[in-house]
Amino acid sequence: MGGGAGGDGGSGSDDDDDYELSGPPIELSATPRRTSTRSPSPSIGRYLADQTQVGRPPSLTNRYTAGKSVPMIPSIKRPATSGAGAGAGSESPMPNRREQRRSVDLGSSMRARRTSSSLHDEINTLQVENESMYDKLHLAEERSEDGDAKSMHMEREASDIDDAVETETIVINRKDAALEQRKIAMRIASRRSSSASCDEIATLKSEAKAANNMVTSVSRGVKSARSELRSLQATANRMILSQEDMEEVVLKRCWLARYWTLCSKHGIHSDIAEEKQEYWSSFAPLALEAVLSIGQKARDGTLSVHVVADNSEMESRSKMSDANDISSDGNIESMLSVEKGLRELASLKVEDAVMLALAENRHIKPLSGQASEGRSPSESLELSAEEREDVLFKQAWLTYYWRRAKNHDIEDIADERLQFWIEQSKHPITTTDVIEVERGLHELRKLGIESKLWDASRRALNDDLSNHGSPTGSEA
Structure with missing residues (x-):
């Protein structure tokens, strides 16, 4: 199995x-x-x-x-x-x-x-x-x-960079070689010209020294010329009138024109009166109206307070005025001209002759027996129109000067006198007013108000020039 x-x-x-x-x-x-x-x-x-x-x-x-x-x-x-x-x-x-x-x-x-x-x-x-x-x-x-x-x-890229670097290196080497050659050439040229250049340098130094001396002398001359120019400008500026000075010139021309007109009208100094009238009337055709107008400004207190105008006005006047022009209102020649005319007027006693001629035209007021009792013979006399105008003229004149005296604080009584003449101008004019204005003019001359006002104007002008400098200093 x-x-x-x-x-x-x-x-x-x-x-x-x-x-x-x-x-x-x-x-x-x-x-x-x-x-x-x-x-x-x-x-x-x-x-x-x-x-x-x-x-x-x-x-x-x-x-x-x-x-x-x-x-x-x-x-x-x-x-x-x-x-x-x-x-x-x-x-x-x-x-x-x-x-x-x-x-x-x-x-x-x-x-x-x-x-x-x-x-x-x-x-x-x-x-x-x-x-x-x-x-x-x-x-x-x-x-x-x-x-x-x-x-x-x-x-x-590296190859390209290497090529560029190599090319640049070649160019730099060539430039270095050329620069070295140039240095050598400059050394040779400097050695050759060293002797000649020393002489040239010495010559140039001497010329520079002479030029420096010339410049120094020229600068000194320029400084002296500038100082002289400043002095002349200061003198010229002092000859320029302030606004108040020009107003005073206008008033004095009106005074001369009025009194030579009255002389010609009343036959006083007939040989020269007509000529003087024409001359001064050409500067002041409306003498009475001008003085009354400026007297009204003095009563209202609308006169210019400042002695000198502003710097721009001074500069424009200094450029436009001519010291040789007597008819110019902006320089001292016009002031000298009117002062000369006033001295001539006083020497000829024109004012006294005019007052007598006006006094002959007074006539007695027809008053009733009761009204005439208690009045002085001077109050019964009626002033003529020319006498009333003369009184108004002198009242305005006195009001103007006392207003300026008050503005500049020249006299202690300046305010009192100013108020007095303001009140006098509000009353009707009588023969007493004729006497009062004559007394007022006499007091004005006795106190030397005009001279004091002129000195105050010059001091203010000098102060203004020292503070602001010469108007044309920049141009100098």
């Missing part, structure tokens, strides 16, 4: 020598991919590695394509059994051998199926890993190509 069984087994193994895993060959590309959790077999890995080395193209740059098929897996044969077993199996009976072969066929087919399924799973897994490795390899090759391209570009 045991030998029969062993014979059957031996014959079965002999029959299995020709047994192969039948079926179609396995193609990797045609097998559906599916994931498996089983770990790949080491033998299968070595087998696929050998197949990959055989089937891989010579260049690593050729990319793997999924459409290409993987080399076929050869059929697996069972190893042959020993000869002793075959001999023993030949002795077993025929029926047992068939049963054994049938059981072996069933078991082998089951094992082959299980083995084929596991191999398919492992092959699919390996194929996915193989494709991933191919992709990584291709990406590495692309990066390597990019690196090679960048390296070549950097090499070209």
Whole structure:
């Protein structure tokens, strides 16, 4: 029994020598991919590695394509059994051998199926890993190509920079050589001209010294000329009249024009009266009206308080006025002219002669007996129109001068006298007013109000010039 069984087994193994895993060959590309959790077999890995080395193209740059098929897996044969077993199996009976072969066929087919399924799973897994490795390899090759391209570009740039540096070095060397040659030439030229240049330098120094001395002398002359010019300008500015001085000139011209007109009218100094009248009337055609107007301003307190005008007005007048023009109102010549006329008027006693001529025209007022009692003989006389005008003229004159005296604080009694003449102008004019205005004029001359006003005007002008400087100092 045991030998029969062993014979059957031996014959079965002999029959299995020709047994192969039948079926179609396995193609990797045609097998559906599916994931498996089983770990790949080491033998299968070595087998696929050998197949990959055989089937891989010579260049690593050729990319793997999924459409290409993987080399076929050869059929697996069972190893042959020993000869002793075959001999023993030949002795077993025929029926047992068939049963054994049938059981072996069933078991082998089951094992082959299980083995084929596991191999398919492992092959699919390996194929996915193989494709991933191919992709990584291709990406590495692309990066390597990019690196090679960048390296070549950097090499070209480095080569260009080397060429530029070499060219610049050559140019610099040439410039250095030319500069060195120029230095040598300049040294030679300086050595040759050293003797001549020393003489020229000495000559230039002497000329510079002489020019410096000349400049010094010229600067001294300029300074002295400037000081003289400032002195002349100060003198010229002192000859310029202030606003109040010009008003006074106008008033005095009106005085001269009025009294020479009265002289001509009453036949006083008939040989020169008409000529003087024409001359002074040309400056003051409306003498009475002008004096009454300025007297009203003095009563109202609207006269200019400041002795000198502002700096811009002084500058404009100094540029426009001419010291040689006697008819100009802005310089001192006009003041001297009217003062000369007033002195001539006083020396000829024109004012006294005019007052006597006007007094002869007075007539007695026709008054009743009771009304005439208690009145002085002078109050019973009625003044003529010319006498009344003369009184108004002199009242305005006195009011003007006392207003200026008060503005400049010349006399302590200036305010009192100003109020007195303001009140006098509000009452009707009588013969008493004739006496009062004459007393007022005498007091004005005795106190020297006109001279004091002139001195105050000059002091204010000098102070203004010292504070603001000469109007034309910038031009000098």
